[in-house]
Amino acid sequence: MNWLRAKWRKFYHTFISLEGSPETIARSVSLGFGIAWWPLIGTHSVFSLLAGLIFRANLPATYFASWLCNPITIPGILTLDYKLGGLFVNAPDLFGLRLADLKLHKLFSLGWHVLVPMMIGGAIIGLANALISYYPVKYLIIHLRRRQGKLPPPEHD
Numbered sequence: 001m002n003w004l005r006a007k008w009r010k011f012y013h014t015f016i017s018l019e020g021s022p023e024t025i026a027r028s029v030s031l032g033f034g035i036a037w038w039p040l041i042g043t044h045s046v047f048s049l050l051a052g053l054i055f056r057a058n059l060p061a062t063y064f065a066s067w068l069c070n071p072i073t074i075p076g077i078l079t080l081d082y083k084l085g086g087l088f089v090n091a092p093d094l095f096g097l098r099l100a101d102l103k104l105h106k107l108f109s110l111g112w113h114v115l116v117p118m119m120i121g122g123a124i125i126g127l128a129n130a131l132i133s134y135y136p137v138k139y140l141i142i143h144l145r146r147r148q149g150k151l152p153p154p155e156h157d
Helices: 002-016 022-036 044-054 059-066 074-086 104-110 112-147
Strands: none
Touching (some): 022 112, 074 112
């Protein structure tokens, strides 16, 4: 259990030491959370870099947040992407799809009838996730920085 505590402590110190305003960091993390839902596994790093540059975000924060999509969460993310996207297009039932079929080259071989619903669902969930996460992340950064004395306390009228 000490290894988990050490990992959490490292994450915490990395997160609170990110450079930039709370707004910039929140925008960066929101971008990364949105990108994490994109179904094309293996493209998140490139999209994080491009989005970070386009939106003038904190690149490490954007990249780090995109790792919401990781080997543990990929099956759930892709399933949700497909199921939601399937509501908008006539998507076939993929009961019995194996995890080995979720690799990038395998997704393309499954065809557009599978990839398109995943892309639609990923775009919808990613946008919602990005919009919903902005303010909680912003206020978390403000809270942590105030606790460390890096930001003045709020002014009360």
